[in-house]
Amino acid sequence: MQVGVRRVIRGVILCVAAAFVACVTGVMTGAVTNAAGQGQAAGGQAPQMAEQVFKDVQVLKGITVDEFMDTMGMFAAATTRDCTGCHAPEILSGSREAFAISTPLIQRARQMTVMTNTINRNFFGNQRRVTCYTCHSGVPFPHRTPNLSIQYGTPPEDNPDRLEFVVLPDRAKDVDAIFAKWIQEIGGAQAWAGVKSFTAAGTYAGWDTSHVEVPVDFFAQAPNQFTTMVHRKEGDNIFVFNGMNAWFAGVDAAAPNFTLNYTGGNLTGFRIDALLQVAPQTVQKAYAQWQVSEDLVGDEPVTVLQGTNKGETPVNLYFNDAGMLVRLVRWNDTAVGPVPTRFDFSDYRQVGAIRKPFQWVRAWTNNRVVYKLKDVRLNAPVDANRFQRPAPIALN
Ligand code: HEC
Ligand code: HEC
Structure with missing residues (x-):
């Protein structure tokens, strides 16, 4: 029952997320040509960097645009928020600037990014062992208390998309x-x-x-x-x-x-x-x-x-x-x-x-x-x- 409800909510959220990806069409104009025009690599074009293409990148610097968008995907999947879950509602009306509008949750997510990086640097030899998903696991507010239903109930479904691999x-x-x-x-x-x-x-x-x-x-x-x-x-x-x-x-x-x-x-x-x-x-x-x-x-x-x-x-x-x-x-x-x-x-x-x-x-x-x-x-x-x-x- 609970799982069913959770799936429905998740579906709705993902649905909105996809609509928003479509909405990203429209972010930025001029900077793009600058980024795209920077140096032709052999056999192709140098990949565009996020801070050259987007307006207000404060912490996710030095990464490519496709990695930046996948980072937004991690944010959305880990916290189960669609893009409007953090971004200003103006993104829905196709405003080009709207993804750069600061919101309290964007500020919080920036802090969380810095925190996650600090944990990994200080305690995991700078490997990305702790991620947004490690704590959030698909919930906006990570739990503080153990769940006795899980402890004494059916173990939750395994995550089929985990990177960890048990070698035989x-x-x-x-x-x-x-x-x-x-x-x-x-x-x-x-x-x-x-x-x-x-x-x-x-x-x-x-x-x-x-x-x-x-x-x-x-x-x-x-x-x-x-x-x-x-x-x-x-x-x-x-x-x-x-x-x-x-x-x-x-x-x-x-x-x-x-x-x-x-x-x-x-x-x-x-x-x-x-x-x-x-x-x-x-x-x-x-x-x-x-x-x-x-x-x-x-x-x-x-x-x-x-x-x-x-x-x-x-x-x-x-x-x-x-x-x-x-x-x-x-x-x-x-x-x-x-x-x-x-x-x-x-x-x-x-x-x-x-x-x-x-x-x-x-x-x-x-x-x-x-x-x-x-x-x-x-x-x-x-x-x-x-x-x-x-x-x-x-x-x-
Ligand atoms: C958990 C909060 C959160 C969610 C959910 C989220 N974002 Fe973001 N987004 C951010 C933060 C934080 C930044 C700023 C990153 C920085 O400063 O380095 C950002 C920046 C952006 C930017 C760059 C805006 C600019 O011009 O500077 C785009 C584009 C963007 N997000 C798209 C998306 C899309 C598309 C989705 C949905 C798939 C999404 N975001 C979901 C937090 C979020
Ligand atoms: C070490 C555990 C941990 C990690 C890693 C972590 N978070 Fe959080 N996050 C929390 C806790 C705890 C809260 C506060 C929940 C509460 O207020 O009950 C929180 C709150 C938030 C909030 C604010 C929720 C709200 O509505 O006030 C956002 C947004 C968020 N996290 C996004 C992220 C993103 C994005 C990442 C990855 C960059 C991330 N978190 C990584 C533990 C974590």
Whole structure:
């Protein structure tokens, strides 16, 4: 009963959060071009820093815009407040300046950020071990007293998105077999090696569309390029990974006339997403190390493989008893701790010689969306322009 109520409240809050992400469209004008214009890095553009793009950044300095927005996601998820939970109500009317308006809760959250950093510096060797979530765990006011119902009741559900990973050393020998079985189930390495590209149409539904399905187009090119174009009523949202850089341009951009450069765990996340779409047979060797654990997805027992590369946040792949990939969880490190992105894959169908999931649910701190594929075409020519940095997109 209580859990049900909590879920409903959470849903409403997330819903509002997504609406607000859409509202961020409109924050800032001039500074953006300054930030974006600063130095072209080889193969792409230097990522924009938050204090160059936003108006009143006092504590979250020295981080990129995508990390800054994920930090807002951590704030919202940890305290279960939507964006208006801290920001001035004027953000709802699309005011560009409104996110910079100071409120008592913004001041408090700044103090909390300084406090959290101080705790980590003084007591955890400067590792981000204590995060907003450690104390708040999804409540605005952290509890002071123990909960006897929990002590003597059913243990609360485990957090499926936690970064902590229980390594089962005796299962390390199984890694090759787990990958081999999965690749076999989806058509085999040889069949996948013959997939040079795919295009697909489909639908997208999330908090930002009030769960109404809108059209989406996918373009992928082996070995690792993948573009998603969501056609919202208000305009397009375009996600591009060109094998090296990941970008977002669209009506939900963090600022108007703005193309976002993804960094850190978001960037490496786009890489694994692309590999899964167009070259899953290369996933195993894309990570230096794999470790094995066991878990549940719903009630279904799964084997979990955690892939790591030096200097990157890990990726977890969840395989069911049939050997199919049913879940992926990856993380982005923010200024106040890691935030998860989770994919749940389902509806595997045969396309030519391979099998692909025709549905996946992508959940992260700013939204939860359902993608469904319709017309999947293998090896149709894909215009190279599809994988270039997308131009900013204005609201219709
Ligand atoms: C727990 C409170 C809290 C919540 C919830 C929150 N924010 Fe913030 N937000 C802040 C604080 C604090 C700052 C200022 C950070 C600083 O000074 O370094 C800020 C700054 C911003 C800025 C920069 C404004 C400027 O121009 O200086 C944007 C944009 C922003 N938030 C967007 C969002 C969005 C979108 C959401 C909802 C997903 C959100 N925030 C949720 C506390 C919050
Ligand atoms: C060490 C534990 C701890 C950590 C870490 C922590 N908080 Fe808090 N937070 C608290 C406590 C305790 C309160 C006060 C609750 C009360 O007044 O009952 C609080 C209050 C707040 C409030 C004000 C609530 C209100 O309505 O007055 C905000 C906003 C907040 N925290 C945001 C954050 C954010 C954002 C982070 C991460 C940067 C964070 N907190 C990290 C313990 C923590």
